[in-house]
Amino acid sequence: MTDPISNETRFLHAIEMGLGAWQFGDRVFWSFGQTHNEADIQAAFNTSLAAGIRFIDTAEVYGMGLSERFVGEMLKAAGEPVLVASKFFPYPWRVHRWFMRRALENSLERLGLESVDLYQIHWPTPIVPPETLMDWMAELVKEGLVRTVGVSNFNPNQTVRAYTSLARRGIPLASNQVEYHLLNRAVEKNGLLERCRELGIRVIAYSPIAKGFLTGKYSAENLPPGPRAVTAAATLERARPLLKTMTRIAQDCGGKTLAQVALNWCICKGTMPIPGAKNAAQAQENAGALGWRLAPEQVAELDKASDEAV
Numbered sequence: 001m002t003d004p005i006s007n008e009t010r011f012l013h014a015i016e017m018g019l020g021a022w023q024f025g026d027r028v029f030w031s032f033g034q035t036h037n038e039a040d041i042q043a044a045f046n047t048s049l050a051a052g053i054r055f056i057d058t059a060e061v062y063g064m065g066l067s068e069r070f071v072g073e074m075l076k077a078a079g080e081p082v083l084v085a086s087k088f089f090p091y092p093w094r095v096h097r098w099f100m101r102r103a104l105e106n107s108l109e110r111l112g113l114e115s116v117d118l119y120q121i122h123w124p125t126p127i128v129p130p131e132t133l134m135d136w137m138a139e140l141v142k143e144g145l146v147r148t149v150g151v152s153n154f155n156p157n158q159t160v161r162a163y164t165s166l167a168r169r170g171i172p173l174a175s176n177q178v179e180y181h182l183l184n185r186a187v188e189k190n191g192l193l194e195r196c197r198e199l200g201i202r203v204i205a206y207s208p209i210a211k212g213f214l215t216g217k218y219s220a221e222n223l224p225p226g227p228r229a230v231t232a233a234a235t236l237e238r239a240r241p242l243l244k245t246m247t248r249i250a251q252d253c254g255g256k257t258l259a260q261v262a263l264n265w266c267i268c269k270g271t272m273p274i275p276g277a278k279n280a281a282q283a284q285e286n287a288g289a290l291g292w293r294l295a296p297e298q299v300a301e302l303d304k305a306s307d308e309a310v
């Protein structure tokens with residue numbers, strides 16, 4: 001059987017885990033300025049780098065550009081090579097290729113970069129078909145502004161359409177970034193994971209610790225800050241038996257934490273998790289998901305507990 005992974009995108013398949021940067025500057029969902037500040041995110045970034053993490057995911061909409069700006073400053077100060085992924089948000093009025101070019105130029109300016117390693121369509125849109133979006137992307141690749149092209153939140157059909165459209169121009173579809181964790185395995189059940197594997201598309205797992213709910217730190221007495229509090233009671237109730245299984249497996253693995261088990265499970269499933277971290281301690285803990293693997297029986301046990309948590 002021929003290898004479906006193209007040489008241009010092979011680097012993405014070699015990355016086991018990245019760092020999510022939505023937390024960098026986002027006040028509305030992640031309470032930036034209240035639960036964490038600039039010094040905290042700088043420490044999260046430094047700690048991740050020191051732990052060997054060399055891939056960071058941001059977007060033009062995170063903190064309304066602030067995340068990209070912080071990432072840009074941190075990259076400059078670090079002076080080390082870090083792969084950068086950002087995203088184009090297809091607002092309904094962005095109906096011409098000009099909007100994508102302008103958005104990318106603005107992202108690059110904030111990031112302080114001449115090109116981005118991975119440029120993703122943040123969400124599919126009913127207004128501009130995947131084929132057209134990929135046409136716009138292809139032009140940016142040809143100009144050297146974008147190294148590889150990704151999508152995000154695309155279903156199997158939209159993914160294949162994007163893949164086929166790029167392939168016509170000799171460009172591989174590098175990745176699809178989707179929500180994937182032990183409390184949401186929709187992409188496993190709807191065939192997306194399998195389809196991406198067949199086509200050599202890297203699946204990037206966002207919210208890999210279910211926005212903090214898989215760490216075991218939240219309870220009815222300790223609700224998360226911000227909008228997460230609204231759904232917390234139902235989520236925690238649903239997750240209770242799963243968290244118990246995770247706790248036992250974490251202990252069996254020699255004293256790992258629940259977050260580390262959650263992230264390692266994503267890796268075992270062939271995806272690249274990109275946990276967000278608000279501070280050095282979280283980044284350090286998350287990096288501890290690397291360098292070991294859950295046994296296949298443990299993955300199966302987690303699958304079963306996760307199935308029962310629906």
Ligand SMILES: NC(=O)c1ccc[n+]([C@@H]2O[C@H](COP(=O)([O-])OP(=O)(O)OC[C@H]3O[C@@H](n4cnc5c(N)ncnc54)[C@H](OP(=O)(O)O)[C@@H]3O)[C@@H](O)[C@H]2O)c1
Binds near residue numbers: 058152178205211224
């Ligand atoms: N493409 C998309 O549509 C999309 C959507 C969502 C996210 N993303 C990307 O995916 C990244 C990760 O997803 P996410 O931020 O939604 O969720 P996540 O990574 O599952 O959860 C991150 C949150 O969990 C808590 N946390 C992290 N590590 C922890 C640890 N070791 N111990 C205890 N708590 C910990 C922190 O919040 P608290 O301390 O406040 O609990 C942190 O903000 C984002 O940064 C972003 O880059 C993409």
